[in-house]
Structure formats: structure tokens, C-alpha cells
Amino acid sequence: MKKILVVNVNWVGDVIFSSPIFKALKQAYPEATISCMAPLRVKEVLECIECLDEIIICDEGNVHNGIFAKIKLILELRKKKFDAAFLLHRSLTRALFVYFAGIPNRIGYDTKKRGAFLTHKVDWIEVNDVHRRDYYLNVIESFGVKVNERRTVLVPKNEVTQSVMTILRNNCVEDNDRLIIVNCGGNWDLKRWPKENFVELIEKLIGEYKQKGIKVIISGAPTDIVLVESIVEQLKEKPIVLVGKTTLIQVISLMSLAELLISADSGPLHIANSVNTDTIAIFGPTRSEITGPKGKGKAVILQKDIECNRQPCYKLDCDDNVCMKAITADDVFKIAVKIISDKGK
Known part of the structure; x- marks a missing residue:
């Protein structure tokens, strides 16, 4: 053919x-x-x-x-x-x-x-x-095509990566800074981690790494701006906010420059994992066996068994979202610290 x-x-x-x-x-x-x-x-x-x-x-x-x-x-x-x-x-x-x-x-x-x-x-x-x-x-x-490599892979564009590095410099990120990216958004509310958990987690991360050359960045799409503003206004120490400031192809390059991404089950999670960036994946209603990351990066899946999420749940009118609430900021922070520590060895 x-x-x-x-x-x-x-x-x-x-x-x-x-x-x-x-x-x-x-x-x-x-x-x-x-x-x-x-x-x-x-x-x-x-x-x-x-x-x-x-x-x-x-x-x-x-x-x-x-x-x-x-x-x-x-x-x-x-x-x-x-x-x-x-x-x-x-x-x-x-x-x-x-x-x-x-x-x-x-x-x-x-x-x-x-x-x-x-x-x-x-x-x-x-x-x-x-x-x-x-x-x-x-x-x-099924058509007889052999698949030798099953991992998902994205290859950032060099010229795009250079443009992202310029954006980072303009936001007080030095070339030798290490980056932790937090993605707070999601394409539907049921998969979103509570914003108070993001507030607590980001406070912990900034407190832990402020003096260690590691910057905390919040990324996201323009549709996440209101959500992220409501999170950032509660923080005493402010992260770098790039929400709505990057195109999708720039997000791919941005993720490739990070040490770690923290996200719920969403597009940015799979982008980061596919450019060989380590990820902490917060799963609630969906199942990692079905939509978990499959790229080159190390992925730590956090999901609590609350019975109703043993199969993928698409109950969009759920008024409790206990599956996401069950994962605490401390759960995520401890794993993040270990990943960053292991990378520094």
C-alpha cells in the first residue's frame, strides 16, 4: 500500500x-x-x-x-x-x-x-x-499489522520549545530551575480534584522547594482560568501561573521541560507521560486500566477504592465526588517529594 x-x-x-x-x-x-x-x-x-x-x-x-x-x-x-x-x-x-x-x-x-x-x-x-x-x-x-512499540510517544518541536523557554524566562524562571507543573483542570467536573486540595498541595510544594531552585507552575487552558484564579487567591506564596498563556503545542514542550506533572486523568497527564516526564495521576471515577498513562515517563497512579469506582463511572450528576475527595493533598505531596528526591540523587 x-x-x-x-x-x-x-x-x-x-x-x-x-x-x-x-x-x-x-x-x-x-x-x-x-x-x-x-x-x-x-x-x-x-x-x-x-x-x-x-x-x-x-x-x-x-x-x-x-x-x-x-x-x-x-x-x-x-x-x-x-x-x-x-x-x-x-x-x-x-x-x-x-x-x-x-x-x-x-x-x-x-x-x-x-x-x-x-x-x-x-x-x-x-x-x-x-x-x-x-x-x-x-x-x-486485526489487519495483520505488527506492533513492535506500544508506548505512547510525543516529540516536542525544537522551535516551539525555544518559545516556551522564552515564556518561562519572562515569568522569572531561570534556565537551571527545575519545574513541578500542576494541572488543576479537567474536561469534566467529576474527574477534577477538589480545589481546596490543590490549595493545600501547592502551599506544601512551594514551602518545600522555594529555596531549592524548584519552581511550581500551574498550567491549563483558557477554560481553567476562573478555577485557577480561585485557587491562587487563597495562596500566600504564589506559583507561576501559565494558564491560558500557552498553545496546545507549547504545552507539549512545557511538559517536556518539567521534572514532574501532577494532574487528574486528563489530556495534560498523557502529554507529560508521553514526553518522558514523570507524573502523579489522580484517578477517581475513571480507571487507570482503561485510560491510564502509557508513555515513557514514570507514572504513579493514586486511586482510592470506594466501591462505586471499581468500574469506570460516568455519573456526571454525582453530587459527592467522594472518589476524588478520598485522595488527600498529603498523599500526593509525599509521592512528589520522593520523586523529586530520587531525581536529585
């Missing part, structure tokens, strides 16, 4: 879980051009994935919302004359795109009655029975 399309998923963490696919395909088909179709919001993550030659934007919530925009996208795909499409996305619409684009080999899970539009139906695996990375890898493995 000379031209291969991977129809990817919609969210940062899941796209990172898909990253081993591209290297495996390139090893199996070294002369092939590997393209990926995904929403605009994950483009900067895809730019940091090895063995990916082309990114095609498919944004049904925006530019491809109407029927004529969809037809235009199908025609663009048809012109590229792909030999095969591997569908990681489970939607019927994505299957219709590659079907009407005339791609001869269409490989994916037979979900949502889309089997008639696939040439190779992948035996169904319940999405919460295996890790999400393996769920995606199974699509190419």
Missing part, C-alpha cells in the same frame, strides 16, 4: 493513545504516505506524533457541519486515492466518508450499523474491557 488514512478520534488523550499506530504502519509499509483525519482541536498533538506525514481536518461541529461541506471533504479524500482507511473513530458518519471516497480497504469496528460500509470488520471489543490504547491498536493488528 502506498497511501494510508487513519480516521482518528476527537479528544487529546485518545489521540495520544493512538500514537503507536503511525509508527507501526510506517514500519509495515515504509514507502507509504501516512495521513490522519481528525478535528482541528487535536491538530497540534498530531504534529508531534512520529511517522505521520499529513493531517486532514474533519470538523463536523464547525467547518464540515453542512451537507455541502461534507461532500467537499469526501471529494478531497477521493482525489487523494487512499489504498486503505483505518477507522479508530466509531461513528457511522466517518465510515460513510471513507466509503463514498472510494477507499478500497476500510477497516474498523462494526458499530452503529456501519458494517455494510466496511470491507474488514474488526471483532467487537467492549471499550471498557481493554485499555483505550489497545482498543485502537487492535484495529490495525
Whole structure:
């Protein structure tokens, strides 16, 4: 095969879980051009994935919302004359795109009655029975593609890393400072650690490391600004706040410069772990067996068994969130101190 399309998923963490696919395909088909179709919001993550030659934007919530925009996208795909499409996305619409684009080999899970539009139906695996990375890898493995490296990997761009270092210098970070990054946000409230726990943890970290050349940084997206402001206003000693000041591709470089990231189950957790940065992962309603970090960095998973979270919980109207409250600031701080101490040896 000379031209291969991977129809990817919609969210940062899941796209990172898909990253081993591209290297495996390139090893199996070294002369092939590997393209990926995904929403605009994950483009900067895809730019940091090895063995990916082309990114095609498919944004049904925006530019491809109407029927004529969809037809235009199908025609663009048809012109590229792909030999095969591997569908990681489970939607019927994505299957219709590659079907009407005339791609001869269409490989994916037979979900949502889309089997008639696939040439190779992948035996169904319940999405919460295996890790999400393996769920995606199974699509190419079922087609006979061998996967030699299953770890998730992101490669920061050198020029972007230089821009991040400039941002750090402008925020009173010296080149020889060591960095602990705290990510307070999350894509849904149920996975968020209580903000009072972040206040206590950040106070402890700053108190421990203020005189030791280790800076505490809070990172996050613009949507996290209000949350982080409510945390920082309670702190006597202020951390460096970069929330809303970096692009997604800059976050990838920022994480690569850190000694440690502390985060709940979120995109930044998987970014940091995939650039070989150590992480403390605070899990509550989700399960690390399903969505835990799978990169090169050391990952310490903190999760308390409170019975209702023995399986992934998606009860978004939960008014207690005891699974996250059960993990204390002291739990996290003790592990952070050990990781930083071990790195200093």
C-alpha cells in the first residue's frame, strides 16, 4: 500500500493513545504516505506524533457541519486515492466518508450499523474491557499489522520549545530551575480534584522547594482560568501561573521541560507521560486500566477504592465526588517529594 488514512478520534488523550499506530504502519509499509483525519482541536498533538506525514481536518461541529461541506471533504479524500482507511473513530458518519471516497480497504469496528460500509470488520471489543490504547491498536493488528512499540510517544518541536523557554524566562524562571507543573483542570467536573486540595498541595510544594531552585507552575487552558484564579487567591506564596498563556503545542514542550506533572486523568497527564516526564495521576471515577498513562515517563497512579469506582463511572450528576475527595493533598505531596528526591540523587 502506498497511501494510508487513519480516521482518528476527537479528544487529546485518545489521540495520544493512538500514537503507536503511525509508527507501526510506517514500519509495515515504509514507502507509504501516512495521513490522519481528525478535528482541528487535536491538530497540534498530531504534529508531534512520529511517522505521520499529513493531517486532514474533519470538523463536523464547525467547518464540515453542512451537507455541502461534507461532500467537499469526501471529494478531497477521493482525489487523494487512499489504498486503505483505518477507522479508530466509531461513528457511522466517518465510515460513510471513507466509503463514498472510494477507499478500497476500510477497516474498523462494526458499530452503529456501519458494517455494510466496511470491507474488514474488526471483532467487537467492549471499550471498557481493554485499555483505550489497545482498543485502537487492535484495529490495525486485526489487519495483520505488527506492533513492535506500544508506548505512547510525543516529540516536542525544537522551535516551539525555544518559545516556551522564552515564556518561562519572562515569568522569572531561570534556565537551571527545575519545574513541578500542576494541572488543576479537567474536561469534566467529576474527574477534577477538589480545589481546596490543590490549595493545600501547592502551599506544601512551594514551602518545600522555594529555596531549592524548584519552581511550581500551574498550567491549563483558557477554560481553567476562573478555577485557577480561585485557587491562587487563597495562596500566600504564589506559583507561576501559565494558564491560558500557552498553545496546545507549547504545552507539549512545557511538559517536556518539567521534572514532574501532577494532574487528574486528563489530556495534560498523557502529554507529560508521553514526553518522558514523570507524573502523579489522580484517578477517581475513571480507571487507570482503561485510560491510564502509557508513555515513557514514570507514572504513579493514586486511586482510592470506594466501591462505586471499581468500574469506570460516568455519573456526571454525582453530587459527592467522594472518589476524588478520598485522595488527600498529603498523599500526593509525599509521592512528589520522593520523586523529586530520587531525581536529585
